[in-house]
Amino acid sequence: MQPAAHEIDGLLLPLAPVLAKEADAILDLRELLMSKGHPGKCVRCFFQLFTAAGSVAMPQMAPLIAWLEANLEIAVRADGRMLESLPVKLGEDEDLEAFCIRSIEKVRFDRGFTARRVNLAFRYKAAA
Incomplete structure (x- = not known):
């Protein structure tokens, strides 16, 4: 909508x-x-x-x-499947680059995904 x-x-x-x-x-x-x-x-x-x-x-x-x-939200995908979604937290970073680096590091260091390539992309949340 x-x-x-x-x-x-x-x-x-x-x-x-x-x-x-x-x-x-x-x-x-x-x-x-x-x-x-x-x-x-x-x-x-x-x-x-x-x-x-x-x-x-x-x-x-x-x-x-x-x-x-x-x-x-941020959709986290690998090998053609959805792994998880992350909340978008704005105002914590000084610019877009810092925001993206923080989000990538969160997935890279805080998760145990075994896929060689993990993709992150912004998306609209699905209607509840």
């Missing part, structure tokens, strides 16, 4: 005054969220905003962080 426009606008409109220079990223994220576009692109847009915001806009970012964490 597609999110309602008023729900997405409620998340993003508070960012506009404090992140005016990032208007393109806000609009890109709005379009992605409204259409349930590629979840990895949503996370990339989020980190573009998060990095630009710094600590100044953290109160305005909190609802967006909560929404993304509630609606996205």
Whole structure:
């Protein structure tokens, strides 16, 4: 089910005054969220905003962080089968690269998967 426009606008409109220079990223994220576009692109847009915001806009970012964490997850697959899903925890890393490295290390060092190649990908959570 597609999110309602008023729900997405409620998340993003508070960012506009404090992140005016990032208007393109806000609009890109709005379009992605409204259409349930590629979840990895949503996370990339989020980190573009998060990095630009710094600590100044953290109160305005909190609802967006909560929404993304509630609606996205990381799918862990190997050999054509689903192994597990990890929660998306935003706001703990300074940028997308640090987030990805933390997620990869969690799977690599905290799990005992025997597959030679394990793939991680963002996805929307299935409706309950």
